[in-house]
Amino acid sequence: MMDSGKLTALTTSVKDHISTHSNDGSKEITPKQPFIIGVAGGTASGKTTVCNMIVLQLRDQRIVLVSQDSFYYSLNDKQLEKVHEYNFDHPDAFNTELLLSCMEKLKHGQAVNIPNYDVKSHKCVEPERKVNPSDVIILEGILVLQDPRVRDLMNMKIFVDTDSDVRLARRIQRDTTDRERNIENVLDQYTKFVKPSFDEFILPSKKHADIIIPRGADNDVAIDLIVQHIRTKLGQHDLCKIYPNVFLIYSTFQIRGMHTLVRDVRTTKHDFVFYADRLIRLVVEHGLGHLPFTEKQIITPTGSVYTGVVFCKRLCGVSIIRSGESMENALRACCKGIKIGKILIHGEGNNGRQLIYEKLPADISSRNVLLLDPVLASGNSAIKAVSLLLSKGVAESNIIFLNLIAAPEGIHAVCKKFPKLKIVTSEIDMSLNKDSHVIPGMGEFGDRYFGTDNNVNEALDKTP
Secondary structure (H helix, E strand, O other): OEOHHHOOOOOOOHHHOOEEEOOOOOEEEOOOOOEEEEEEEOOOOOHHHHHHHHHHHOOOOOEEEEEHHHHEOOOOHHHHHOHHHOOOOOHHHEOHHHHHHHHHHHHOOOOEEEEEEEOOOOEEEEEEEEEOOOOEEEEEOOOOOOOHHHHOOOOEEEEEEOOHHHHHHHHHHHHHHOOOOOHHHHHHHHHHHHHHHHHHHHHHHHHHOOEEEEOHHHOHHHHHHHHHHHHHHHOOOHHHHHOOOEEEOOOOHHHHHHHHHHHOOOOOHHHHHHHHHHHHHHHHHHHHOOOOEEEEEEEOOOOOEEEEEEEOOOEEEEEEEOHHHHHHHHHHHHOOOOEEEEEEEEOOHHHOOEEEEEEOOOOHHHOEEEEEOOEEOOOHHHHHHHHHHHHOOOOHHHEEEEEEEEOHHHHHHHHHHOOOOEEEEEEEOOEEOOOOOEEOOOOOHHHHHHOOOHHHHHHHHHOO
């Protein structure tokens, strides 16, 4: 069972940003965020086998498997004397603080030393296992979804759900064969500790899973879907992993070619408008795909029944003047008769952005809103515009912000203030310069689109 809507992103802070700036103005690149997967389930449910199958299919990626078992506390002599009375399935049996420390370091691109726990002696032994940073980190263990601090580290949470009788049979075979324990002690431990801890701690953590795999490693279909999802996420921009409400259109050679043309300082106004309009149309259509819909059955000309969908009719556009007005024609071409409002925001310096003018549909509070602005730079204008929409009664989750390019700084600013809003863009650029211009960017979009960019004309005159 897969619920992609529940997939969560890593929590972030300023140090998690894709790029930051030091005091001297130079840009510092922080390590790429890994994709962290948690795999939980009852003892002998097949967690390790599932993890190994994922690792095998992702062998072309840098991937590392970390086991929660490595973080068992070593037993002292007194505990060893009564080892059969020790509950290894209780949260207190694990050094969760050390686990968190190691995972945080891996998350931020640092190598760590993982304890080497010996299940026969019940002690940590030398040497420790060195684990290097990787693109994918899988953390598996019976209780990895039980502690919220550990859960918060994960991009994907999996629960391996296997029948209790099957798990018990596997545990008996494993403990008697691999760990040289007698069956009587195995059954006694299962009755006293394993089953009660499963019911109290492990099974309740199932509700936190994004994906539940019935039948464990025997469920090839579920594992294939998980691997496919991981590959998709690995191909995403890091900011899409941090903010699940940011949607970057899949880049093709066609899209890259159009970006090449609209970003080129030598591109004429006619060509700039032509290719910008093509890109805008793609962004608008992608944005429309995020609207709520209902299923509808219709009859085709052949007399057949076709089950399709109908999108919500309560929709309007709002353009941020003046660059946003360049996106209105594409929206009208996709949505016949759509109402479009306008917002004018201006100003810099100590006073910040100021609302100069607004004209919005009177019933905008009951509509889904497509906010239009080709470039998301610092995010100041976007925040002002969204704040206005919220003051008019528009639900934050009903706003979809459409743009052609976005700077990381703008995405951070908007998403942190409005985590329920959706951003749809065709490309995420590197950063902002000291003048708050997007780099590499495409210049002043409105001036280039409407033919008032003297800087471009001067540059063209100087181009050999």
